Amino acid sequence: MIRPLTVNNHAKLGVLVKKWSKDETSRPKSLDEFKTALADAGIDFDLDPGITSLSFRTHLPNELVIRLPPADMITEHEQRLQSQGYNLPDFYGAVTAEGAQPGASFEVKLDFDNARTGDYTIANCA
Structure with missing residues (x-):
């Protein structure tokens, strides 16, 4: 089973998430860029090697999104x-x-x- 991403600083990750939400051009375009962004922000993390891709999902304010885990x-x-x-x-x-x-x-x-x-x-x- 693939383990979820774990980080040592959720607040720093929250800063990145807000940045990526507000500025679409700042989002990492690959998993390697994502790892680099976390490291550059001083976030230690553990990412299961079985995770091989990255995607961002946004929605409209008037849209209810039910995100279902596997x-x-x-x-x-x-x-x-x-x-x-x-x-x-x-x-x-x-x-x-x-x-x-x-x-x-x-x-x-x-x-x-x-x-x-x-x-x-x-x-x-x-």
């Missing part, structure tokens, strides 16, 4: 929740939601994950 990634993530804690980036700080707590049951972690997935899907990145 089914096998959902299945693998849910299986991982059975034996591991819920993994949130450090910038979230202390999250009080029951499903994010160490020792939470699989059912509680799954409820939390379902809520996060639903929120992410309809937020349209803004």
Whole structure:
């Protein structure tokens, strides 16, 4: 299974995302350019070697986009929740939601994950 991109500084990545959104000409045109942009911004990252292409997707303000992750990634993530804690980036700080707590049951972690997935899907990145 291909692992998602991980970064050490989500805020710096957010600066790049906003730049790329506001100025289409500044967007990397290849995966190598993307890696260079992250490195140049001082972002340490881990990109699975199975990721071989890059694309940007935008939408109109009046368009609801439902971004669906690959089914096998959902299945693998849910299986991982059975034996591991819920993994949130450090910038979230202390999250009080029951499903994010160490020792939470699989059912509680799954409820939390379902809520996060639903929120992410309809937020349209803004």
